[in-house]
Amino acid sequence: MKRWPWREKQFGKSHLLYFKALNELAAAVAQQSRHEEAFALYEEVLAAPAAVLDTEDDLRGEVLADYGLVKRNSGDYDAAERIFNEALATHTAAHGERYPSTLAALQNVASIRQLKGDLEGAEQMFQRAYEGRVAILGATHPETLTTRQNLANLMVMRGRQTEALPILTELVAQQRAARGPGHPNVSIAAGALAWVYEDLGRMDDAEALYRETLAQERAFGVDYPESYSTQQNFAMLLMKRDKLPEAASNFEDVIARASPRLGPQHPYILIYRNNYGECLTKLQRYDEALKELRESHEGLVAAFGPDHDRVKKSLARIATAEAAKAKA
Known part of the structure; x- marks a missing residue:
C-alpha cells in the first residue's frame, strides 16, 4: 500500500x-471498500x-x-x-453546541442511533441539529434541508406518514432547487416520498415516482448506499403488487451493485437478500429462496441479535418457505 x-x-x-x-490516503482506500486498511490508517x-x-x-x-462514517458504512454500528x-465531544468542547461542525457531529450520532433502532433518541437529536442549523444557516440552506429530510424519514419510520407527506413534498422541490437534478439528496427525498405514497395506499403514485427517481439515478450515475435503498424499496413495492419477475430482477441488481461496495455481511445486504428470499418463495423457487433466507438470517442474527424484529420476520419467512416447499 x-x-x-x-x-x-x-x-x-x-x-x-x-x-x-x-x-487523505485513508479516505481513498475506504472509497475502494478496503475497510481494514482504512481503519489502520x-x-x-x-x-x-x-x-x-x-x-x-x-x-x-x-x-x-471520517473514521466513523467508514465504520458505519462497513456495518460496524457500535464502533x-x-x-x-x-x-x-471534541467539537462541543472546542466550539459549543451551536456551531456548524458540532451540529454535523450531532447529526452523525443521530444517524447511527437510527440505524441501531433507537428512533426516539435519533429524532430528538435530529431535531436539535435541525433547530441549530435553521438558527445558524437558515431554513433553506442545503445542510438544513438534509437534516429536515432525516427528520421526515424518521416520521415515516415511526408511522407518522400523514405528518411527513407535506414535508417530503416540499423537500423534493427544495432539494431540486438547491442541488439540481441527479444529486443524491434529491433522490433520497423523492424515494422517501414514494415510500409514503406506498404506505398511504397510493400505489400508482409510488410506483411512478420510484421509476422516475431510479431513471434519474441511472442517467446521472448516482451510486451510494441510500440509492440502493430506493431500488430495494421499489422491488418491495413490485412484489406487493405481484409484479414478481420484475421485483426479483431489481433485487438481483441492487444486491449485485451494493455487495462489492458494502461487503457481504453489511446489514443492508443481509436485508436485501432476505427480502429477495421472500420474493423467490412467491415465485415458487423454493430451494433458492431457502438458501437466501437461511444465509441472510445467520447474518441478521449476528448484526442485530436474536430478539430484533427483522430477525423474527426472517424466521417467519423461513417457516413459510419450508411449508410451501413441503406442499409443492
Missing part, C-alpha cells in the same frame, strides 16, 4: 502534513501527538467523523457510535 513516502521523507512522521496525507492518524494533530482547528474531529460520540 502506498504510504506517501515523499511526505514522510520531507517532513518526518511527526509533522502535521504527514498525518494529513495519511488521512485512521488509527495511526488519531495516535498522532496532540501537539501535532490539534494545531489545526477541527482536524481531530474531522478525522473522527461508529463510539467514534461519532468522541467527535461530538
Whole structure:
C-alpha cells in the first residue's frame, strides 16, 4: 500500500502534513471498500501527538467523523457510535453546541442511533441539529434541508406518514432547487416520498415516482448506499403488487451493485437478500429462496441479535418457505 513516502521523507512522521496525507490516503482506500486498511490508517492518524494533530482547528474531529462514517458504512454500528460520540465531544468542547461542525457531529450520532433502532433518541437529536442549523444557516440552506429530510424519514419510520407527506413534498422541490437534478439528496427525498405514497395506499403514485427517481439515478450515475435503498424499496413495492419477475430482477441488481461496495455481511445486504428470499418463495423457487433466507438470517442474527424484529420476520419467512416447499 502506498504510504506517501515523499511526505514522510520531507517532513518526518511527526509533522502535521504527514498525518494529513495519511488521512487523505485513508479516505481513498475506504472509497475502494478496503475497510481494514482504512481503519489502520485512521488509527495511526488519531495516535498522532496532540501537539501535532490539534494545531489545526477541527482536524481531530474531522478525522473522527471520517473514521466513523467508514465504520458505519462497513456495518460496524457500535464502533461508529463510539467514534461519532468522541467527535461530538471534541467539537462541543472546542466550539459549543451551536456551531456548524458540532451540529454535523450531532447529526452523525443521530444517524447511527437510527440505524441501531433507537428512533426516539435519533429524532430528538435530529431535531436539535435541525433547530441549530435553521438558527445558524437558515431554513433553506442545503445542510438544513438534509437534516429536515432525516427528520421526515424518521416520521415515516415511526408511522407518522400523514405528518411527513407535506414535508417530503416540499423537500423534493427544495432539494431540486438547491442541488439540481441527479444529486443524491434529491433522490433520497423523492424515494422517501414514494415510500409514503406506498404506505398511504397510493400505489400508482409510488410506483411512478420510484421509476422516475431510479431513471434519474441511472442517467446521472448516482451510486451510494441510500440509492440502493430506493431500488430495494421499489422491488418491495413490485412484489406487493405481484409484479414478481420484475421485483426479483431489481433485487438481483441492487444486491449485485451494493455487495462489492458494502461487503457481504453489511446489514443492508443481509436485508436485501432476505427480502429477495421472500420474493423467490412467491415465485415458487423454493430451494433458492431457502438458501437466501437461511444465509441472510445467520447474518441478521449476528448484526442485530436474536430478539430484533427483522430477525423474527426472517424466521417467519423461513417457516413459510419450508411449508410451501413441503406442499409443492
